[in-house]
Amino acid sequence: MRADAVRGHLDGLLLAVLEPGPLHGYAIIAAVQHRSRGALELRTGTIYPALNRLERLGLLSSSWQSSGERRRRCYELTDAGRHTLASERTAWSEFTTAIGSVLNPAAPPGFAT
Amino acid sequence: MSATSRQADPIEDYIAALTAALHGPARIKARMIEEIHDGLADTVEAHTREGMAYQRAAHQAVGEFGTLDELVPSCQRELTITQARHTARAVALTAPFLVACWYLAWTTDHDQPWQLPRTAQLLAVHLAGVASVAALLAAATLATTGTLARWLPIPHQLPLAVAWTGTTASVAMAVATLALATASVLATNWPLLAFAGALAAASHAVVAASARACRQCARLPAT
Numbered sequence: 001m002r003a004d005a006v007r008g009h010l011d012g013l014l015l016a017v018l019e020p021g022p023l024h025g026y027a028i029i030a031a032v033q034h035r036s037r038g039a040l041e042l043r044t045g046t047i048y049p050a051l052n053r054l055e056r057l058g059l060l061s062s063s064w065q066s067s068g069e070r071r072r073r074c075y076e077l078t079d080a081g082r083h084t085l086a087s088e089r090t091a092w093s094e095f096t097t098a099i100g101s102v103l104n105p106a107a108p109p110g111f112a113t
Numbered sequence: 114m115s116a117t118s119r120q121a122d123p124i125e126d127y128i129a130a131l132t133a134a135l136h137g138p139a140r141i142k143a144r145m146i147e148e149i150h151d152g153l154a155d156t157v158e159a160h161t162r163e164g165m166a167y168q169r170a171a172h173q174a175v176g177e178f179g180t181l182d183e184l185v186p187s188c189q190r191e192l193t194i195t196q197a198r199h200t201a202r203a204v205a206l207t208a209p210f211l212v213a214c215w216y217l218a219w220t221t222d223h224d225q226p227w228q229l230p231r232t233a234q235l236l237a238v239h240l241a242g243v244a245s246v247a248a249l250l251a252a253a254t255l256a257t258t259g260t261l262a263r264w265l266p267i268p269h270q271l272p273l274a275v276a277w278t279g280t281t282a283s284v285a286m287a288v289a290t291l292a293l294a295t296a297s298v299l300a301t302n303w304p305l306l307a308f309a310g311a312l313a314a315a316s317h318a319v320v321a322a323s324a325r326a327c328r329q330c331a332r333l334p335a336t
Contacts, residue, residue, distance in 0.1 A: 025148055026155035043179030044156070048149050049187040056194070058260050073148050084263070 010050050012088035013040075015059065015081055022076035024065075025051065051075055059084050123171040124153050127178070134185045136330050137192025138199055145188060153178060190335035193327075197272040198258050200279040200320075200327040201251035207316035208248035208282055211289050212241045214309040236292060240285045247282035251275070273331040279324030286317035 017023065017031035028051070029044045054060045059081035065074045077085070128150050135142055153174050160170035178184065215237040254275050258267055268274075293310030297303040 025152045026159075029152070029156075030159075043177075043183055044152065045149060045178035045184040046187055048145060048152065049184075049191045052145060052191045056191070056259065057263050059263070070151070072151055073144070080260075080263075 009092075010042075010047070011054060011059075012085070012092065014047065014050060014054060015077060015085040015088065018060065018075060018077050019082070019085060022065075022074040024067075024072035024074045028075070054081070120168070123168070123175050124150070124157065127153065127175050127181070130181055131185065131188070134181060135188055135192055136326075136333060137189070137196050138326075141195050142192055145192070149178075186335050189330070189333050193272045193330040193333065193335050194258055194267065196323075196327050196330045197275040198255060200275050200323040201254040201258075203320050203323045204247050204251035204279050204282050205255065207286070207320055208244040208251070210312050210316050211244040211282075211286055214289055214293060214313050215241045217305060217309045236288070240289050240292075243285040244282060247278050247285070250278050251282075254278075272327060276324055276327035276331050279320050279327060283317050283321035283324055286313050286320060289313040290317055 013032050014028060017028055017035065023031060025048060029042065029047060032040060032042060032047075051060065051062075055062055055075070057080075058078060060075045061078050062073050062075045064071050066072075128146060131149065132142075132146055135145070153171075156174035156177060157167065157170045160173055161167060165173070254271065257265060258271070290310050290313040293306050293313055297306035297310060300306050
């Protein structure tokens with residue numbers, strides 16, 4: 001799937017992979033690619049400004065954590081982030097149902113012969 | 114110098130170019146660059162674990178990250194909004210000082226045998242008005258670029274508007290400084306007016322520097 005097709009859904013993807021617990025930038029990218037089985041072509045650099053934006057909006061919180069000799073910034077969902085993720089899931093479900101019913105129309109009731 | 118040692122590191126080149134292209138609050142920019150550097154280093158590490166040579170792994174990591182043209186506008190947008198919030202915070206915190214300074218001058222004036230000239234009184238009212246409006250706009254900016262931005266899109270021109278609000282407030286603070294310095298020479302209760310003038314000067318220094326940085330950020334392309 002092309003990067004520009006993913007862009008509009010990036011916030012939801014990031015919130016979803018952070019739902020189980022805190023992750024740092026590279027682990028977030030790996031989680032998105034793992035969950036999509038490599039189908040999503042992310043320009044991985046673009047997740048960093050997106051994470052900063054989600055933190056400014058209060059949907060994520062972050063802190064530096066040591067990992068061996070290195071220090072990494074880890075992000076986790078806030079309560080507002082969990083609420084937004086639930087809304088994103090509902091909106092996505094409604095969207096796919098609507099598009100699916102147009103692309104794959106079921107035989108309308110009463111049309112069956 | 115051997116050819117090997119002269120060989121450029123694609124990661125360091127990418128980070129250097131990104132650092133040069135981005136402008137914004139130093140601490141936030143440094144944090145963003147450090148995270149991106151870490152992310153690239155992690156990607157290279159993952160590729161080299163699979164047996165890829167460092168140079169090839171580094172080139173591939175940079176390719177996966179996206180070109181600078183793809184990355185810089187979205188990073189700059191965040192830095193510009195953060196700078197606008199810093200400037201708005203500086204105005205919201207210091208502009209009330211300007212109003213307090215003029216209130217001080219006004220109340221002190223009533224106890225003096227001399228009177229501030231009518232022009233100075235009008236100037237005081239106008240400066241206090243400018244400072245109050247600037248403080249209100251700054252407070253509104255802080256609200257709309259924070260939690261409220263979940264529901265309301267941030268107008269593209271908002272950082273520029275904040276930059277010029279800050280610039281206007283800083284000019285008002287400079288005029289207030291001069292007026293209070295002049296008044297303190299004439300007044301018997303000069304230490305109070307001189308203190309108010311120093312406060313206005315300090316506010317001017319803080320707001321002017323922040324507004325200048327905000328004007329610079331707001332002029333840069335961002336998505």
